[in-house]
Amino acid sequence: MKKMCFRQKILSIGLLASVSLTACSTAPIAKRNTTTAMVQERVSVLTGSSLSSDTQSRLIQAGLDENDCLVNMPNCIVTLQKSDLGVQPDKGLYGAIAELFFASAKQKEQGKNCVADVKTLATDFAKDFQPIDSQKNIDKSKSCLNLKQDDLLQAVRFSYIYLMYDMLKDTPTTTPNSLLYLPKERDTQIKDLYYASIDELGNELYEEKLINHYQINGNQILVKLNNENLNVKGENTGKLVSSYQINLKNLNSISRRDGFGINYVAILDDRYTTSIRNQILNNSQNDVAPSERIHKVGHLPVTVLLTPKGDSLENLIKTTDFSLNLYDPYQVNQVNLFDKPFALSANFSAPYGLWIKENALEPLSIFNMFASPYQNSQPQLFMLEPYNPNKRVIIMLHGLASSPDTWIRLTNDIFNDPLLRDNYQVWQMFYPTNVPILENRYQIAELIKTAFHDVDPNAQDNASHHAVIIGHSMGGVIGRMLVSDDDLTPNLKQIMENHIHRGELPSIYRNFEKLSDNEKLELSKRLALQALSEIDRAVFISAPFQGTDYADRWFTRGLRRIISIPAGFVKTVTASLNALFTDAQLNNNPLAGLFLENGASQLSDKSFFMRLTKDVKIKPNVAVNTLIATDDKDLYDALNTQAKQQLKQNDLPSTQKATTPITAIYNQNSLDKAKAELAERDNLLAQVSEGATERLSDGIVPYQSASLKGVESEKILSGKHNVHTSPQAVLELRRILHKHLQNYPTTTTKSVDKQP
16 A cells, blocks of 8 residues: 555656646747837937947957946957957947947937046145045036047947948958948848937037037047138027927928938028017018018938048057038039048938927918008028029919918928929928018019029020919919019009999099009009010819909908008008099099008909909910819719729629629739729719819809919819818829920939938
């Protein structure tokens, strides 16, 4: 019995051991999400609180502790070099050193590991009486900043060595039989580290004030612009702002060019900035010369490389000379490093986004409509990039109570299209939409003519020819008059004659003999239209050429009453045309309706302005494209449905007509059907104009008012009055601009969009 018990115990122990061993050999592997695993494996000092796995592995192989290493970086570097056991170090060593220097800089930022020289008193006599404790007193903050900058500069040095390692003269090159690799994750990490080090270093240097050179301990940083030494004089030098620090979330997309280099925005100290505050302070300035209302760009894209001087590994490691190389990406798209061409990166959206943020144009446009004592009566022109003589000019005119902000999507998409970006430059108008439209037309025309003359007095540049004007709503109405040579005087005389015949005006208005020569000249400038010779294409979007009854509805009529005309403008007009307004005959007076009625009221289809200008003819040499919206969603959806049904009826056998639609899958057949469906829809939309009625409208402007005869193209889109901000409208505008470029190509150098 005892033997049985003993045997059972032995058997039980054996079974338990067996189970235990089995459990050890079949322990389940803990699973994790693939995305999470990738993120964890790519952690570095940039993205987390720990070093990357590559750098940690090198420290372990060298028998180093991370904290000890960061306290004494020279000792750490020597130990890491010896750990390669006599073999020439690979570039991974320099990537690890760069990351360690960056980690050390972050510790200095937190006030850790800072050692500074002891402060001593100036004279020997004073030193004798200096307490021991005070001799050890240090300015830790200043010391940490200096040491942090030095660490960041070394991080730049060694990350640059890593990135350029394969091109250096004294490093081993690949053999013909070497395997090819896709870009390594480590390469991306170190490139990001290189950019971050430049960015962090700039916080207290070039991002505060741009000067000709900087010094960090014994290291000199010489600043260059497009490979020439920077020669900044005086205090107004400007500064650099990293594109990483600019919030661009309001832009629909970011226009970038792939390549090497970190992207900055150069902000010039003498840039012009608009704001409500500035307008209140300068409210009396309503007679500013056109040249002073043309604003050159004050925010410039800049691509930056910070490089140690040398062409060999040894020189790069030892040198104390560095170059901060600034490049204008509009002029330079590649740079030679170690006799190899590298594409330069660029961010074209960052300066545009910063300009929009800094200039409060949208609220200013509303303020200008109602704040009578502080209104501005003159338009302004903004050049969004430095003038380029080889690029065609696009002039953008916003609509009522709007601003250049309305063109954000289109402007940004032009920057984002390499072909358009390389061949067009954008000029945006900002004008007071409460001012009478004829006056705005005259002022804008003078401003545009002055702008072209200022940059190209002899009209020899490509930029002075084949320009494009794009106008939305009121901007389209003004834009049509900018490409017309019509004289409105005969039509105005006929309207006045009709009023005299009905007894609404005295007979003195039958002719203009009562006007002085100066008054005749001023009136002629407003009535005798002169097409801008630089423009030969016009694009009009939802423009009420025949007016709109929307301006006469009860709520808009109430709004019109509180929209005021700038007091300075009224004084100017009544002074220039004094003889026309001295008899108090303002009611039903066509001249008062043209020159003393606000722009919003003049958009009414019953206004004197519309009666005078509705039949304005465009110069024959100007190509015209119109974009018109319909907010009749039922009509638009019905056209789409009709297109789909028509294609199905044509494609399916007779036994399968009108069957339940099948979910499309990706194959060549489904792609062909999609193309045919879109073509059929566009064909049906093109037929809308044939049966257009007064009901067809974008909610504000009816189709019949926005449509023009004899245009190159008319595109009908589903949407409301702000259709110009829609992706469909932007696509059509890009198509038009590409076609215009085909007709009138430029000689501008094309972009290089490729990875280094």
